[in-house]
Amino acid sequence: MQRLSFIILAALAVLAVACTKNMEAGTPDFQVSLDPAKRVADTFTYKLGDTTRFLFSGSAGNIAFYSGEAGKRYANRQLSYGIxxxxxxxxxxxxxxxxxxxxxxxxxxKLAGLDSATVVNAQWTDITSRAALATSATVxxxxxxxxxxxxxxxxDSLFIAFKYDGVTGSTQRTWTITNYVVSNVFPGMTYTVGSLSTDASYWTRYGNVWTPASARWTATANDLKITGGNASSATNTSWIVSKPLYAGKLPPDxxxxxxxxxxPAxxxxxxxxxxxxxxxxTFVAFNHTLDEERSVVRELIIKVIP
Known part of the structure; x- marks a missing residue:
């Protein structure tokens, strides 16, 4: 009986060790090369329109490629910031x-809150003069x-607002805003920070008078619009304010x-x-299991000439 108990305990100990041992992933044996005739120092030169043929040796379970072009750079693979x-x-x-x-x-x-008092009394910069605005139905x-x-x-965050004033006594104007885009622009790359198509649900409206009810901004994926009243309509002030735009927040490449x-290989x-x-x-080759991942990174400098 004692011998049987010892055997059971030993088996349980082996099972416990087996269950706690991680599944290991081997480091990829992976190399990348290019035509040596294209090499000058550490740079491989190709003419525009040529096909760059990367040759692999060794093996890897998974391979990812960053070309080095804007939006496809290994160094920018994680969320970053920049203006x-x-x-x-x-x-x-x-x-x-x-x-x-x-x-x-x-x-x-500087917009501490989205209640009407905070919005109306915020330190807004009037940027109207920086933009060309319509004077008629011509876009x-x-x-x-x-x-x-x-x-x-x-x-930093940034808020954009369109503020409308319609005065009683004459026909009030109707404004339509289309093609609204806020961008963070770098040489060779533009990041969209806000647009009508993505932000339609996030615009917030404010005003002191809603007579007529149409004297209030509407927001869709296609436009922002406010319809003015007739000559007898009350004086209206109506705001529409964007969501906070984090202009310097860059998506990962x-x-x-x-x-x-x-x-197959x-x-x-x-x-x-x-x-x-x-x-x-940049090529990233990696093997992984449920418990771990091991990778290698291979980089080559490519020069493309006209």
């Missing part, structure tokens, strides 16, 4: 009536409205999956760059 030129652009048209100066475009990075593009000076740092663990990969420049092409 380029913060640019607002939109189109407008103004219909009916002859009332002047009925629309103001405002911006602030006018605002041009490039530079807001960089209104962003204090890369983690992305890779292209070349091979997954379920696919690959001997290489062909890629064609679409513009002259110098690119750091």
């Amino acid at each position: 380029g030129d913060i640019i607002l652009s939109f189109s407008s048209k103004s219909e009916f009536g002859t009332q002047k100066n009925t629309l103001k475009v405002l911006a602030t990075n 006018v593009n605002s041009g490039t409205v530079d807001l960089t000076d209104l962003v204090a740092n890369e983690k 992305v890779s292209t999956g070349i091979k997954s663990i379920n696919e 690959k001997t290489g990969y062909d890629y064609k760059y679409n513009a002259p420049g110098i690119y750091k092409a």
